[in-house]
Amino acid sequence: MVNVTEAAVEIKDLVKTYPSSFRRKTFRAVDEVSLRIQKGEVYGLIGPNGSGKSTTMKALLGLVAPTSGECRVFGYDSMKVDARKYVGFLPENPYFYKHQTAVETLKFYGKLCGMRGKQLEGRIRELLELVSLEDAKDRRLGGYSKGMLQRVGLAQALIQDPQLVVLDEPTAGVDPVGSRQIRDLIFKLKESGVTVFLCSHLLEQVQEVCDQVGILFNGKMVMQGSVDSLTAVSSQREILVEGIESMDMEQLESMLTKAGGKLIECSAPRKSLENLFLEIAKQSGEEAR
Numbered sequence: 001m002v003n004v005t006e007a008a009v010e011i012k013d014l015v016k017t018y019p020s021s022f023r024r025k026t027f028r029a030v031d032e033v034s035l036r037i038q039k040g041e042v043y044g045l046i047g048p049n050g051s052g053k054s055t056t057m058k059a060l061l062g063l064v065a066p067t068s069g070e071c072r073v074f075g076y077d078s079m080k081v082d083a084r085k086y087v088g089f090l091p092e093n094p095y096f097y098k099h100q101t102a103v104e105t106l107k108f109y110g111k112l113c114g115m116r117g118k119q120l121e122g123r124i125r126e127l128l129e130l131v132s133l134e135d136a137k138d139r140r141l142g143g144y145s146k147g148m149l150q151r152v153g154l155a156q157a158l159i160q161d162p163q164l165v166v167l168d169e170p171t172a173g174v175d176p177v178g179s180r181q182i183r184d185l186i187f188k189l190k191e192s193g194v195t196v197f198l199c200s201h202l203l204e205q206v207q208e209v210c211d212q213v214g215i216l217f218n219g220k221m222v223m224q225g226s227v228d229s230l231t232a233v234s235s236q237r238e239i240l241v242e243g244i245e246s247m248d249m250e251q252l253e254s255m256l257t258k259a260g261g262k263l264i265e266c267s268a269p270r271k272s273l274e275n276l277f278l279e280i281a282k283q284s285g286e287e288a289r
């Protein structure tokens with residue numbers, strides 16, 4: 001059973017060094033990183049290439065041994081087998097046997113987790129429905145698109161009904177329709193109380209889906225907190241007006257000046273390129289493949 005009194009993830013002063021060829025010095029891929037994820041939260045780790053995101057995740061999963069510091073999953077030391085019972089993982093570049101179908105792949109991973117028979121078959125059915133791959137379940141993965149492969153990867157990560165899911169770039173190489181499906185899946189996981197720890201370069205989606213965000217640069221955690229607290233510009237207010245054909249800008253500006261403010265920008269709002277793309281995809285009846 002998951003320890004209900006513990007945080008889902010606790011990383012304390014994590015350091016991971018690798019040998020560097022330069023004068024036999026070591027290089028710090030992760031440099032005293034600490035973070036805590038409460039149960040049911042979605043936490044996003046962001047940062048440029050090589051900033052230490054994957055290494056932090058791998059240390060949490062016990063796939064790399066920390067040089068110093070500690071990582072705990074529901075209170076269990078990450079290097080101990082107990083910590084892995086409640087965790088699902090989607091690696092950055094998941095490798096699947098291309099000759100297997102989605103059902104065969106999920107059966108393989110389910111068996112690795114000790115699942116068998118009716119329990120495993122039922123779980124596979126549920127997951128194929130969750131990731132919308134029922135129609136393609138008997139096709140070989142060699143013919144799957146990148147978006148479909150990522151969804152098989154997600155189903156694989158969820159096979160043993162984990163309480164914590166670690167997703168390393170879940171939308172890498174996936175088009176906007178596919179990445180929106182993955183975003184919706186993350187929302188579904190959150191709704192069902194699963195804790196999600198992800199890293200991504202799609203900052204708009206991270207902002208949409210995460211409760212907490214950590215920003216890594218050169219292996220160091222430079223900022224972390226709730227998305228709202230990090231993104232709010234507390235000294236400004238945004239007002240969106242509809243139904244005015246022509247506006248006396250001078251009048252508006254003088255009103256704002258009288259109230260002690262200053263008009264910084266006045267323009268028609270824009271939709272994001274992502275929303276525009278999704279609208280067009282919908283209009284042209286594009287089904288996610």
Ligand SMILES: Nc1ncnc2c1ncn2[C@@H]1O[C@H](COP(=O)(O)OP(=O)(O)OP(=O)(O)O)[C@@H](O)[C@H]1O
Pocket residue numbers: 018019029047048049050051052053054055056092
């Ligand atoms: N096994 C290893 N041996 C040596 N150096 C490594 C090893 N694994 C990672 N590194 C180095 O550690 C640094 C952090 O790598 P990491 O993969 O954690 O970054 P990342 O933030 O996940 O990058 P990306 O966004 O490109 O996936 C990089 O400079 C990388 O080259």
